[in-house]
Amino acid sequence: MSKSLPYSVKDVHYDNAKFRHRSPLKVLSQSLLTLNTKRNYASCSTGKFLILILFFGLACLMLMSRSPNDSSTNEKGKVTFVGGLRLGRLLRKPPRLPPRLSPDEGLLRSSSTNASNSDPKWAARQQSVKEAFDYAWSGYRKFSMGYDELMPISQRGVDGLGGLGATVVDALDTAMIMGLDNIVSEAGSWVEAHLLERISQKGQVNLFETTIRVLGGLLSAYHLSGGEQGTMNMTHSGPNPAVYLNVAKDLADRLLSAFKSSPTSVPFSDVILRDSIAHPAPGGMSSTAEVASVQLEFNYLSAISGDPKYSTEAMKVLAHIKTLPKTEGLVPIYISPDSGEFVGENIRLGSRGDSYYEYLIKVWLQQGAKFNSDFTYLHDMYIEAMKGVRHLLVRKSIPNGLVFVGELPYGPKGEFSPKMDHLVCFLPGTLALGATKGLTKEKALKENLLSFEDLENLKLAEDLAKACFEMYEVTATGLAPEIAYFHTEEYSEDGLEGGNKSSMYAKDIIIKHADRHNLLRPETVESLFVLFRITKDTKYRDQGWQIFEAFEKYTKVKTGGYTSLDDVTEVPPHRRDKMETFFLGETLKYLYLLFGDDSVIPLDKFVFNTEAHPLPIRTT
Ligand code: DMJ
Numbered sequence: 001m002s003k004s005l006p007y008s009v010k011d012v013h014y015d016n017a018k019f020r021h022r023s024p025l026k027v028l029s030q031s032l033l034t035l036n037t038k039r040n041y042a043s044c045s046t047g048k049f050l051i052l053i054l055f056f057g058l059a060c061l062m063l064m065s066r067s068p069n070d071s072s073t074n075e076k077g078k079v080t081f082v083g084g085l086r087l088g089r090l091l092r093k094p095p096r097l098p099p100r101l102s103p104d105e106g107l108l109r110s111s112s113t114n115a116s117n118s119d120p121k122w123a124a125r126q127q128s129v130k131e132a133f134d135y136a137w138s139g140y141r142k143f144s145m146g147y148d149e150l151m152p153i154s155q156r157g158v159d160g161l162g163g164l165g166a167t168v169v170d171a172l173d174t175a176m177i178m179g180l181d182n183i184v185s186e187a188g189s190w191v192e193a194h195l196l197e198r199i200s201q202k203g204q205v206n207l208f209e210t211t212i213r214v215l216g217g218l219l220s221a222y223h224l225s226g227g228e229q230g231t232m233n234m235t236h237s238g239p240n241p242a243v244y245l246n247v248a249k250d251l252a253d254r255l256l257s258a259f260k261s262s263p264t265s266v267p268f269s270d271v272i273l274r275d276s277i278a279h280p281a282p283g284g285m286s287s288t289a290e291v292a293s294v295q296l297e298f299n300y301l302s303a304i305s306g307d308p309k310y311s312t313e314a315m316k317v318l319a320h321i322k323t324l325p326k327t328e329g330l331v332p333i334y335i336s337p338d339s340g341e342f343v344g345e346n347i348r349l350g351s352r353g354d355s356y357y358e359y360l361i362k363v364w365l366q367q368g369a370k371f372n373s374d375f376t377y378l379h380d381m382y383i384e385a386m387k388g389v390r391h392l393l394v395r396k397s398i399p400n401g402l403v404f405v406g407e408l409p410y411g412p413k414g415e416f417s418p419k420m421d422h423l424v425c426f427l428p429g430t431l432a433l434g435a436t437k438g439l440t441k442e443k444a445l446k447e448n449l450l451s452f453e454d455l456e457n458l459k460l461a462e463d464l465a466k467a468c469f470e471m472y473e474v475t476a477t478g479l480a481p482e483i484a485y486f487h488t489e490e491y492s493e494d495g496l497e498g499g500n501k502s503s504m505y506a507k508d509i510i511i512k513h514a515d516r517h518n519l520l521r522p523e524t525v526e527s528l529f530v531l532f533r534i535t536k537d538t539k540y541r542d543q544g545w546q547i548f549e550a551f552e553k554y555t556k557v558k559t560g561g562y563t564s565l566d567d568v569t570e571v572p573p574h575r576r577d578k579m580e581t582f583f584l585g586e587t588l589k590y591l592y593l594l595f596g597d598d599s600v601i602p603l604d605k606f607v608f609n610t611e612a613h614p615l616p617i618r619t620t
Helices: 024-039 047-064 082-091 103-113 120-144 166-177 181-201 207-224 243-257 296-303 311-323 354-366 375-391 422-436 441-446 452-473 524-537 539-555 579-593
Strands: 072-073 079-081 148-149 156-158 204-208 270-272 278-279 394-396 404-406 419-420 483-486 605-609 614-616
Touching: 024 207, 103 524, 120 148, 120 156, 120 181, 120 539, 120 579, 156 422, 166 181, 166 207, 181 207, 181 243, 204 207, 207 243, 207 311, 207 441, 207 579, 207 614, 243 296, 296 311, 296 614, 311 354, 311 375, 354 375, 354 422, 354 605, 375 394, 375 422, 375 452, 394 422, 404 452, 419 422, 422 441, 422 452, 422 524, 452 524, 452 539, 524 539, 539 579, 539 605
Parallel strands: none
Antiparallel strands: 072 079, 148 156, 204 270, 270 278, 394 404, 419 483, 605 614
16 A cells, blocks of 8 residues: 655744744743733733633633533443543634635725736737637527537437426526526526426426536525625526525425435435425435535525525534544545445545535535634635545656645545546635635735634645646646646556647546546636636636636537537547537636636635536624
């Protein structure tokens, strides 16, 4: 077995002593010292006496007080109290948070501190993305309106997601953000005319896919079309926002059967919409990422509908997962709705694992991290998991030291695999967001808001974003493969290079024949967008533009739409025949936002669901 290479503390460049980890004793002595020097209270004997009493009383309180939340259930089902946990929790440093502002102050801050996109170069590039979206939509509308996806080469539609017109709903809020009123009107009218009926007639859909794409799209459309008066209104086209809300409620009511039919808090994977019944996936297991990535949507629906049932069911999943054993915060990719336990040992941040980690931090942010401590457990789980990632999954490639995230297919005691799905490229963005909570790095540093963990995660975010970009740069087409392997001391294979001989990472990245396709996925441009907003480093914009140009060159179909590719390592690439809904819902949206003004969907006011549908962060 290969040795793990911890993502070392030494790699952190920042030298702000305030962020370094300090023991509780040190914190106490430093606090006393600070009091002494700053205010000179301790020179007065009454002051000293009062401080001593204060600390003594506090210590007694911490040791003696117990609450029902401090209980744990032992194997025999008896409840035991764990006072030490409470002490630990009190001593643990809470996450550093941006100062709490009233909603009004918050909105003012967002618009006043964000630079507008005055640079004509980026304005022109943003316009090119908008035109690409218009082109993609026109192809879809011409050949496949109302189908889930366009097959651009065969010029027809296909229902790969259950037949709810997934492209229409996935694309709707992107059109709103881009100000494409005609498309908003077409897509909105289709939703108003057809979607309720479809939902009542269709058969099997996947809970996760339907939630993130269709429910998420409807909820975002509701908000962006002025659904909650005064917060955001990006369009005057399309139906009244209440239409989106009604359809969303009807859909979610049926999806709830996945939670209600299950004997545990872990929902089944599939729902028969017309009958409102649910069943497990073949084999019985649900994916961990799937069951843990519906909470942003169900929480927001509860907030706007006034009915807590959606949030209650969805949050039970995370509360349950909190109680399960993990490996340094990392979890297997399968979970059983039958037993409620994880199944197998396969740990990865790619398919079936990815958005579990994403939603831990995003649900915490959504629920008003600044004022609501009920969800601190999610932040704790996230921080622990990211520590686990740095310790167990992060390595460097040879010869040129790209930092990547691998897998543990046989658990922590099994062999490390230097395989990284393109899907893992969501992680740089999530790490950066989790570190600064959506503020710019400059502001977060200036206001001393970054903990040691935040700084480690931010550094890792920037390093991983490089590996993700190089997965594009290393190929002949400039587009990333679905999966890459990284050359390490334990693993190498010859003759599996990406086809770009001038890339300095040609030897570091290995692309197997079966993994050479590109599905127009968003994860890398998603991370470039978040990292640009947070670091303001224009290299992320440049990289995004390079990727966009490669999509334009190799995936645009003359007769309409864009297509997936079969092999990114050869030119011209052999094409597949599918335009995935997330190309319109995510990839083009993130590129558009990357080249645009920061005040559009500010990261400290919105969280994007895992399908790039922005939902507002709670302010009360
Ligand atoms: C999207 O549906 C979501 O981003 C999901 O979390 C992962 N896969 C696709 C895009 O690649």
